[in-house]
Amino acid sequence: MSPAANRIPPFTGHPVFAELPETVFESMSRLARQHGAINLGQGFPDGQGPDDVRAAAARALESVSNQYPPMMGLPSLRSAIAAHYRHHQGLDLDPEREVMVTSGATEALAGALMALVRPGDEVVLFEPMYDAYLPLVRRAGGVPRFVSLKPPHFRIEEAALADAFSERTRIVLLNNPLNPSATVFGPDDLALLAQFCRRFDAVAVCDEVWEHVIFDGRRHRPLMALPGMRERTVKIGSAGKIFSLTGWKVGFVMAPEPLMRVLSRAHQFLTFTTPPNLQEAVAYGLAKDDAYFKDMRAELARSRDRLSAGLSGIGFTVLPSAGTYFLTVDIAGLAPDDVVFCERIVAEHGVAAIPVSAFYEGGSVTNLVRFCFAKTDATLDAAVERLAGLFRAT
Numbered sequence: 001m002s003p004a005a006n007r008i009p010p011f012t013g014h015p016v017f018a019e020l021p022e023t024v025f026e027s028m029s030r031l032a033r034q035h036g037a038i039n040l041g042q043g044f045p046d047g048q049g050p051d052d053v054r055a056a057a058a059r060a061l062e063s064v065s066n067q068y069p070p071m072m073g074l075p076s077l078r079s080a081i082a083a084h085y086r087h088h089q090g091l092d093l094d095p096e097r098e099v100m101v102t103s104g105a106t107e108a109l110a111g112a113l114m115a116l117v118r119p120g121d122e123v124v125l126f127e128p129m130y131d132a133y134l135p136l137v138r139r140a141g142g143v144p145r146f147v148s149l150k151p152p153h154f155r156i157e158e159a160a161l162a163d164a165f166s167e168r169t170r171i172v173l174l175n176n177p178l179n180p181s182a183t184v185f186g187p188d189d190l191a192l193l194a195q196f197c198r199r200f201d202a203v204a205v206c207d208e209v210w211e212h213v214i215f216d217g218r219r220h221r222p223l224m225a226l227p228g229m230r231e232r233t234v235k236i237g238s239a240g241k242i243f244s245l246t247g248w249k250v251g252f253v254m255a256p257e258p259l260m261r262v263l264s265r266a267h268q269f270l271t272f273t274t275p276p277n278l279q280e281a282v283a284y285g286l287a288k289d290d291a292y293f294k295d296m297r298a299e300l301a302r303s304r305d306r307l308s309a310g311l312s313g314i315g316f317t318v319l320p321s322a323g324t325y326f327l328t329v330d331i332a333g334l335a336p337d338d339v340v341f342c343e344r345i346v347a348e349h350g351v352a353a354i355p356v357s358a359f360y361e362g363g364s365v366t367n368l369v370r371f372c373f374a375k376t377d378a379t380l381d382a383a384v385e386r387l388a389g390l391f392r393a394t
């Protein structure tokens with residue numbers, strides 16, 4: 001063979017992924033390990049999740065088949081999902097036609113965008129947006145149209161929707177409750193969005209993975225339940241958040257049958273299925289009584305209050321957190337921007353956090369930093385103690 005035939009041609013892959021940096025969650029967790037820092041960056045709880053749910057998974061590993069389960073998910077889990085959302089959110093879902101199990105919400109999102117976005121379709125995205133959304137929209141050939149939500153309230157405003165929606169709008173991708181700003185959209189925000197979806201005949205893809213992690217007596221309202229939205233909404237959930245077991249990667253998708261048909265075609269070639277013992281355990285867990293959900297929220301709200309009080313006590317301006325595992329602080333005046341701030345605190349003070357600019361295209365907001373409070377009191381207190389040094393130094 002000639003040397004030329006041996007040469008590997010330059011190949012950089014699809015530009016969307018070739019030009020993408022590593023996700024901020026992985027980078028910050030690596031930095032946390034390198035510096036032996038307390039990791040309040042990537043969102044995962046300190047704990048092990050509910051013992052009974054883990055025990056159900058362990059039992060199922062021995063007792064149910066470990067071969068491919070049905071592509072749409074175990075019938076027991078699909079029924080449990082429908083029953084769960086009927087009980088908690090008043091939704092009426094047909095488990096056989098309108099519910100599908102995925103390998104995490106991440107797969108559900110990727111599949112939904114692959115399945116629903118046609119090249120050139122416009123996709124409305126709300127900033128701050130979860131970091132997976134934009135690359136997935138672009139890879140699917142979608143054209144992003146941004147609605148920038150403004151701190152500190154991050155509300156949806158009519159004028160911003162009017163700017164973003166057009167005759168070419170095919171999809172709107174909403175995350176409610178919203179990571180990272182910890183906003184829970186209320187009836188007015190949702191009614192406004194539903195009105196635009198109906199007017200422009202758009203499909204709403206609703207990432208509601210944080211639906212159970214909401215505080216201070218709030219109730220989660222699925223966009224799917226609003227008038228005229230049932231037939232045009234894809235709702236996505238995740239057992240990882242419901243049971244504080246983020247490594248499990250069991251997600252669910254709920255959609256009307258015509259949309260589910262095409263969503264299932266993407267799922268069958270993405271992962272096809274999800275480990276059966278975890279599915280069985282999630283089916284068990286979704287039927288847990290209301291006290292579990294109430295206690296989980298109360299416990300997390302207590303941790304939120306502890307971290308919030310600790311951070312305000314040492315001098316931070318803390319923004320409100322209505323849901324999720326997160327709260328954000330305003331770092332204006334403490335560093336030139338959020339990235340510099342996060343690099344500094346992980347290296348010099350031993351605490352990892354997430355710069356919120358990672359959730360904005362073009363980094364239009366650079367003064368907010370996200371901390372995860374789903375941790376033990378000791379972890380939160382130690383982090384606050386370390387960060388106190390920051391204010392002593394300035």
Ligand code: PMP
Pocket residue numbers: 043103104105106107130175179207209237238239240246249250251
């Ligand atoms: N969407 C949002 C808004 C998230 O915060 C996360 C993870 N925390 C996911 C999707 C991914 O969920 P999963 O781990 O089930 O893939």
Ligand code: GLN
Pocket residue numbers: 023025026041042043044179
């Ligand atoms: N969703 C988690 C967060 O916001 C991270 C998930 C991930 O690391 N991909 O922290």
